[in-house]
Amino acid sequence: MSKPKFAMYWAASCGGCEIAVLNIHEKILDVDAAFDVVFWPVAMDAKYKDVEAMPDDSITLCLWNGGIRNDENEHMAHLLRKKAQILVAFGSCACEGCIPGLANFSSTQDMIDTAFSTITTDNPDNIRPQASYAMPEGIITIPTINPILKTLDQVVDVDYYMPGCPPESHQIAAVIDLVIAALNGKAQLPPKGATIGAGNSTVCDECPRKRNVKAIKEFNRIQLMAADPELCLLEQGIPCNGPATRSGCNARCPSAGAQCIGCYGPAEGVVDYGARLIAAFASVIDSDKPDEIDKILDGLVDPAGQFYRFNLAGSLLRASKAAQTPKIG
Amino acid sequence: MTDTPETKPLDSTRDKPFEPVMIGFTCNWCSYRAADMAGISRMKYAPNVRLIRLMCSGRLDPTFVFKAFAGGADAVLVSGCHPGDCHYATQNYKAMRRFHLMQRVLAQMGIEPARLKLLWASAAEGQIFANEITKFVEEVRALGPLNWNTKPNAVEVPAEIPVEEVQA
Ligand code: SF4
Ligand code: SF4
Ligand code: FES
Numbered sequence: 283m284s285k286p287k288f289a290m291y292w293a294a295s296c297g298g299c300e301i302a303v304l305n306i307h308e309k310i311l312d313v314d315a316a317f318d319v320v321f322w323p324v325a326m327d328a329k330y331k332d333v334e335a336m337p338d339d340s341i342t343l344c345l346w347n348g349g350i351r352n353d354e355n356e357h358m359a360h361l362l363r364k365k366a367q368i369l370v371a372f373g374s375c376a377c378e379g380c381i382p383g384l385a386n387f388s389s390t391q392d393m394i395d396t397a398f399s400t401i402t403t404d405n406p407d408n409i410r411p412q413a414s415y416a417m418p419e420g421i422i423t424i425p426t427i428n429p430i431l432k433t434l435d436q437v438v439d440v441d442y443y444m445p446g447c448p449p450e451s452h453q454i455a456a457v458i459d460l461v462i463a464a465l466n467g468k469a470q471l472p473p474k475g476a477t478i479g480a481g482n483s484t485v486c487d488e489c490p491r492k493r494n495v496k497a498i499k500e501f502n503r504i505q506l507m508a509a510d511p512e513l514c515l516l517e518q519g520i521p522c523n524g525p526a527t528r529s530g531c532n533a534r535c536p537s538a539g540a541q542c543i544g545c546y547g548p549a550e551g552v553v554d555y556g557a558r559l560i561a562a563f564a565s566v567i568d569s570d571k572p573d574e575i576d577k578i579l580d581g582l583v584d585p586a587g588q589f590y591r592f593n594l595a596g597s598l599l600r601a602s603k604a605a606q607t608p609k610i611g
Numbered sequence: 612m613t614d615t616p617e618t619k620p621l622d623s624t625r626d627k628p629f630e631p632v633m634i635g636f637t638c639n640w641c642s643y644r645a646a647d648m649a650g651i652s653r654m655k656y657a658p659n660v661r662l663i664r665l666m667c668s669g670r671l672d673p674t675f676v677f678k679a680f681a682g683g684a685d686a687v688l689v690s691g692c693h694p695g696d697c698h699y700a701t702q703n704y705k706a707m708r709r710f711h712l713m714q715r716v717l718a719q720m721g722i723e724p725a726r727l728k729l730l731w732a733s734a735a736e737g738q739i740f741a742n743e744i745t746k747f748v749e750e751v752r753a754l755g756p757l758n759w760n761t762k763p764n765a766v767e768v769p770a771e772i773p774v775e776e777v778q779a
Contacts, residue, residue, distance in 0.1 A: 430761055557673035560716065564708035575711050585712060586719035598677040600761035603721025
C-alpha cells in the first residue's frame with residue numbers, strides 16, 4: 283500500500299514556518315517514514331501542473347502557511363483545497379494575516395511605494411511591477427496583487443488552525459505524532475475547525491510572573507526602563523498582550539523578560555483580538571478623568587499596531603479605510 | 612468562514628439620499644429609560660439609531676462596536692448613566708476608558724472618531740437624549756456614508772494561471 287501523501291505550501295509569508303517544520307530535528311524522519319512528500323516548494327522541485335494532475339483528495343495532509351496576497355496565492359489555495367483531504371492553516375499568516383497583513387493598514391499605492399521607492403531601494407526610474415508586459419519574446423505576466431491581504435479561511439474552507447509565528451517546534455512534533463497515530467487508527471483527529479498545537483487558555487495563564495492588582499498611571503516602553511524581572515509586565519505599565527493571546531508557547535516572551543506581542547493569536551472564544559485587548563488595557567488604567575485617561579493613553583504610541591500586530595487581516599474590520607481603495611496609480 | 616456574497620455590508624442595499632445607519636447601546640438603568648421616556652412622551656427625534664439595551668455600559672465589549680462598523684453601520688452610540696450614578700458603581704468609568712481607546716484605534720483604521728459617540732443620560736433626561744441623538748445623526752449625515760467594504764478584491768480567479776514552463 284502506498285504511503286499517505288504530504289504537501290506544504292507557502293503564500294505571503296516569511297519562510298519561518300518552513301524552518302520551524304525542519305526544526306523538529308530527527309522527528310522529520312518520522313514524517314519521511316510516514317508520508318510521501320509530493321509537493322513542498324521549499325524542500326523539493328515540483329511544478330504547479332504536477333499538483334493539477336493529482337487526483338482530487340489525493341493529498342492526505344497539506345500544511346499551508348502564508349496569507350493570500352495575490353491571485354496566485356488565491357489560485358493555489360483553491361487548488362490545494364481540492365487536492366487535500368486535510369488542509370491546515372499553519373502559522374499566524376495563514377490563520378490571521380500576521381506581519382504581511384499589516385499592509386492592510388495602508389493603501390495599495392503606499393504599500394507598493396514602500397516596497398519599491400524608499401531610501402533603501404535602488405530604483406531611480408521608479409519602476410513598478412506590471413501585471414503583464416510585452417517583451418520581444420511575447421507577453422509575460424506576474425500575479426496581480428489584492429488590495430487587502432486575506433487569511434486562508436477567507437478564501438477556502440480550512441480543516442484545522444495551527445497558530446504561532448512560527449508554531450513552536452514541540453507543538454509541531456506533537457501534531458505530527460497525532461496525525462500519524464490517527465492514520466494508523468490509534469488516535470482520533472479533533473473536530474473540524476479546531477485549533478491544534480496550542481492551548482485553550484491565555485498566555486497569562488502560563489506566565490510565571492507575579493500578579494497583584496493591575497492599576498497603572500502610565501504606559502511604559504520596556505526598552506526605556508529597568509523592568510522588575512518577576513512582576514507582571516502589564517502591572518508595570520508595559521503593554522503586554524498576554525491577556526488576549528492563546529496559550530501554547532509556555533509564555534516564552536514574558537518568561538524571557540519581554541512582553542507578549544501576541545503571535546499565538548486570539549485565545550479560545552475571542553472574536554476580535556484587538557477588541558479583547560482594548561477591554562483589558564482599559565481595565566488596568568487607574569483613572570476616572572477623561573483628560574487624565576487621554577494623557578495615559580498618549581503613552582501607547584501605536585494602539586492599533588499594538589492590538590493587531592498579528593491579527594489585522596483576521597479581525598472584524600480587516601483593513602483600514604485606506605486599504606479599501608484599490609486604485610493603483 | 613469563507614466569504615460569501617451574503618456578508619455584503621448594508622450600504623449596497625441603501626437607497627439615496629443618504630440616511631445614516633446607526634447602532635446605539637444603552638444601559639438598562641439610565642439611558643434606556645431616557646430613550647423610553649422620549650418615546651412615551653412622543654418627543655420627536657431622528658429614527659436612524661437602532662438601540663440595543665445592555666444591563667450596563669460596562670458590558671459594552673469593544674467587539675460590539677467593531678462588529679457594528681464592519682457590518683455596515685455609519686456610526687455607533689455608547690450611552691450610560693452619568694459618572695457616579697452607574698447602577699454597578701464604577702462600570703461606566705470603564706466604558707469611558709474603553710471609549711477613549713476605541714476612538715484612537717478607529718482613527719488609525721480610517722474611521723473618524725466622531726462616528727463613535729459617548730453620551731451620559733439619566734432616566735429623567737428623555738429630552739436631552741432625544742436632542743443629542745438628533746444632533747449626532749446630523750453630524751454623521753455631514754460625514755457621509757462610511758461604506759466599510761473590506762472585500763473589494765473579489766479578484767476573478769482564472770481557471771488556470773498562464774504560466775509557461777521553462778526547461779531547466
Ligand atoms: S500580562 Fe504579560 S506579564 Fe502579565 S501575566 Fe499576562 S503574560 Fe504575564
Ligand atoms: S509570549 Fe506571546 S509573542 Fe511570545 S511566543 Fe508566546 S504568544 Fe508569541
Ligand atoms: S448601569 Fe447605567 S452605566 Fe452602569
